[in-house]
Amino acid sequence: MKYNILKPVALATIVSAAAVPNPAPQTGGDGPYTSYYFADATLTDHTIYQPKTVPTGLKLPVLLWGNGACADDGTGFQAFLGEVASYGFFVIADGPINGTESKSTTSAVIKASLEWVTTNGGKGAYAQVDTTKIAVSGQSCGGLEAYDLRADPRIFTIGIFNSGEFAATDSKTVAGSITKPIFYFLGGSSDIAYANGERDYSDLPATTPAWLGNYPAGHISTFINPNAGVVGTAGTRWLQWLLQGNTTAAEYFTGTGAKKDGWTAVSQNLASITPL
Ligand SMILES: *[C@@H]1O[C@H](CO)[C@@H](O)[C@H](O)[C@H]1NC(C)=O
């Protein structure tokens, strides 16, 4: 039930309302490794993003992604996912290439990504994938899917984009149980998920490393902009820091980078983060 509540503001709805003729394809990204997406027959109902050419020796940490509206569309967020992949990440999104937002996924689909990548990563055709470094995240309804993997020991960090639990009791049990580093990217007070995301942050254990930023672009943030704009930058810096140990990227959150980009942020215990 709750997975459908954010549906009216699904990415595709916003795209058509804004009369964007054809926002796709937007893959490639502005990182050092131009990215692309593809499907693997052994992982149906998903779309994979990675650098087109993976330099010898480069290991790709993993991002698992649940879409806004929990849409079964692996290319709906391609501007963002292609951007992340271009910085040297292996991204698995819920839904097939050119899927549909009229079909919803559940967190079983993002869980399937985790099982598949830990089975197939690090060897054979996926030797470049580093399965010791995995983040889970999602936008809106997809953020709630990501929460469902919070306790899995294979997940190192969680990213919640424009999302939060609907019920105060769920906020207490879900956010209240999170001990791994968690980053919230909200859209300001006009974001339908603003109050829920803020409450989740406030319900985190006092010792959990966490950052919450608001960029005042509303619920869909800048996801449909080329390379996903500001949210593309912030999401990428989060992963560069936590999964690649990039100290310059860390300063986006611990220094002035996010603020310069227009984020208003709060944080706790960031100094206790030891990147993988
Ligand atoms: C997906 O849609 C894009 C844009 O319309 C198109 O260029 C591409 O060929 C499609 N891919 C598949 C696998 O259907």
Ligand SMILES: *[C@@H]1O[C@H](CO)[C@@H](O)[C@H](O)[C@H]1NC(C)=O
């Ligand atoms: C670290 O992150 C910064 C900011 O994205 C980037 O400019 C730099 O190339 C990264 N360094 C490495 C070694 O990846």
